[in-house]
Amino acid sequence: MVYFLVKVLFMLQLFIMMHNSHGCKPSFDIHNDLPKNTPRLKFHCASGDDDLGYHYPAIGSDFHWSFCATPSTLFFCHFWWNGKDLSFDVFNTLFGCVTDGHVPDYVVNCHWQVKADGINLGYFDNDVQQIIYTKYRDW
Numbered sequence: 668m669v670y671f672l673v674k675v676l677f678m679l680q681l682f683i684m685m686h687n688s689h690g691c692k693p694s695f696d697i698h699n700d701l702p703k704n705t706p707r708l709k710f711h712c713a714s715g716d717d718d719l720g721y722h723y724p725a726i727g728s729d730f731h732w733s734f735c736a737t738p739s740t741l742f743f744c745h746f747w748w749n750g751k752d753l754s755f756d757v758f759n760t761l762f763g764c765v766t767d768g769h770v771p772d773y774v775v776n777c778h779w780q781v782k783a784d785g786i787n788l789g790y791f792d793n794d795v796q797q798i799i800y801t802k803y804r805d806w
Contacts (some may be wrong), residue, residue: 692733692734692735692775693733693734693736693758693761693764693775693776693777694731694732694733694775694776694777695731695732695733695742695757695758695776695777695778695779696729696730696731696776696777696778696779697710697712697722697724697729697730697731697744697779697781698728698729698778698779698780698781699724699725699726699727699728699729699781700726700727700780700781700782701726701748701781701782701783702726702783703726705726705748705749705783706748706749706750707723707748708723708724708726708746708747708748708781709721709722709723709746709747709748710722710730710744710745710746710747710781711744711745712732712742712743712744712745712757713742713743714734714740714741714742714743715741717734717742719732736758736761736775737761738761740758740759740761741756741758741759742756742757742758742759743755743756743757744757744779746781746786748781748806749806751806753785753786753804753806755803755804757777757779758777761775764777764788764790765777765788768788768803769788769801769803770788770789770790771790774790776790776791777789777790778790778791778798778800779803780800783806784802784805784806785802785803785804785805785806786803786804786806787800787801787802787803788800788801788803789801
């Protein structure tokens with residue numbers, strides 16, 4: 668029985684290493700697609716190991732970061748805009764950005780889009796050669 672458990676754990680670790688070896692770097696973009704002439708967007712993102720600090724991207728610009736993930740990696744962000752705020756996980760699984768997300772399994776390049784009506788989660792669809800967004804949270 669112990670041999671079987673060791674074998675299963677080894678295979679799991681091997682799977683994770685293979686999954687990470689083809690890129691090892693999930694990447695994220697936060698796109699500021701708020702209307703022109705509106706208050707400034709502010710956000711702060713962090714994990715248990717890394718604090719990415721506070722950011723104030725201009726309208727039409729984005730913030731990008733990448734990292735090597737493990738099964739326990741979790742990144743969260745807190746967004747503030749126009750008297751509103753949201754806080755949630757932006758990465759909590761190796762298998763599609765967030766467990767309650769709207770991206771296909773094994774997507775590792777997640778796109779967060781901040782708009783006046785809320786925040787969308789997207790992924791690049793190779794078939795149509797564009798980012799497909801779905802509403803993730805309302806303000």
